[in-house]
Amino acid sequence: MVKRVWVIGIGPGGIDQVTVAAIRALNRVEVFLVPDKGAAKHDLVALREQICATYIDHDYRIIEVPDPERGPDAERSADQYAGGVRDWHRARADRYAELLTGLPEADAGFLVWGDPAFYDSTLRILDTLQADGLEFEVTVVPGISAIQLLAGEHRTVLNRIGQPIHITTGRRLVADYRAYGSDLGDLVVMLDGALTCRELRAEPLEIFWGAYLGAPEQVLRRGRLDAVIDEIVDLRARLRAAHGWIMDTYLLRPITPAGPTP
Numbered sequence: 001m002v003k004r005v006w007v008i009g010i011g012p013g014g015i016d017q018v019t020v021a022a023i024r025a026l027n028r029v030e031v032f033l034v035p036d037k038g039a040a041k042h043d044l045v046a047l048r049e050q051i052c053a054t055y056i057d058h059d060y061r062i063i064e065v066p067d068p069e070r071g072p073d074a075e076r077s078a079d080q081y082a083g084g085v086r087d088w089h090r091a092r093a094d095r096y097a098e099l100l101t102g103l104p105e106a107d108a109g110f111l112v113w114g115d116p117a118f119y120d121s122t123l124r125i126l127d128t129l130q131a132d133g134l135e136f137e138v139t140v141v142p143g144i145s146a147i148q149l150l151a152g153e154h155r156t157v158l159n160r161i162g163q164p165i166h167i168t169t170g171r172r173l174v175a176d177y178r179a180y181g182s183d184l185g186d187l188v189v190m191l192d193g194a195l196t197c198r199e200l201r202a203e204p205l206e207i208f209w210g211a212y213l214g215a216p217e218q219v220l221r222r223g224r225l226d227a228v229i230d231e232i233v234d235l236r237a238r239l240r241a242a243h244g245w246i247m248d249t250y251l252l253r254p255i256t257p258a259g260p261t262p
């Protein structure tokens with residue numbers, strides 16, 4: 001049974017976003033568990049392998065763990081979605097429990113895309129395993145998130161002076177905005193395969209969009225939502241078809257009476 005599990009944020013797209021603390025942690029780990037999400041996302045597994053090969057100077061093993069099937073999220077209600085995610089976490093937890101108990105007394109590691117603090121289930125699953133009685137220590141090494149990279153690549157600050165930042169998902173965006181409007185401050189949207197901001201095109205919003213942030217394929221677009229959203233929708237579909245997968249994040253910023261950010 002492993003003694004310590006390292007949860008290491010590796011940044012959102014390339015070997016350049018790996019922090020020095022992450023490199024130190026990588027060099028403590030003997031076995032990495034990497035979820036394999038199928039052929040289309042094989043690029044993402046390959047990137048993790050490249051990070052290990054670049055920064056680790058001892059022998060290590062990578063175990064690819066096939067991800068359990070996840071339901072058709074887009075067609076589910078909020079309750080069905082939450083239930084589906086819980087079942088999927090449970091199935092993942094069972095797979096990890098089997099692997100971690102079968103390993104020798106070693107340090108194991110999870111390479112988490114971006115930062116473990118944003119929309120990532122690794123820490124929740126490890127909590128479940130500990131609640132089930134498995135005994136191991138957990139160390140978290142934060143990474144650079146797609147959120148920070150989006151702001152940096154667009155050379156912008158996420159919040160207006162003294163105003164909040166609301167981080168949400170495509171699934172929740174429209175309901176959040178209709179309920180609170182510009183009181184939410186600037187909105188950062190992740191996990192939005194449908195670019196649901198289309199439904200807000202009549203609102204006074206500016207969009208800062210980024211796909212494949214940090215990777216050589218990175219693409220950025222920015223402008224008034226109503227003016228650029230059709231182009232972004234079309235571009236996203238073409239990029240997804242060309243690469244077989246896409247990850248994108250965007251910021252929506254209320255346009256003030258003084259106009260969009262210069």
Ligand SMILES: C[S@@+](CC[C@H](N)C(=O)[O-])C[C@H]1O[C@@H](n2cnc3c(N)ncnc32)[C@H](O)[C@@H]1O
Nearest residue numbers: 012013114115145146190191212213247248249
């Ligand atoms: C499961 S969440 C993981 C977030 C990650 N933990 C982070 O800190 O960025 C996946 C979502 O993160 C965003 N994302 C991750 N990597 C990205 C990238 N390289 N470019 C743009 N968005 C990315 C997308 O919104 C994607 O749907």
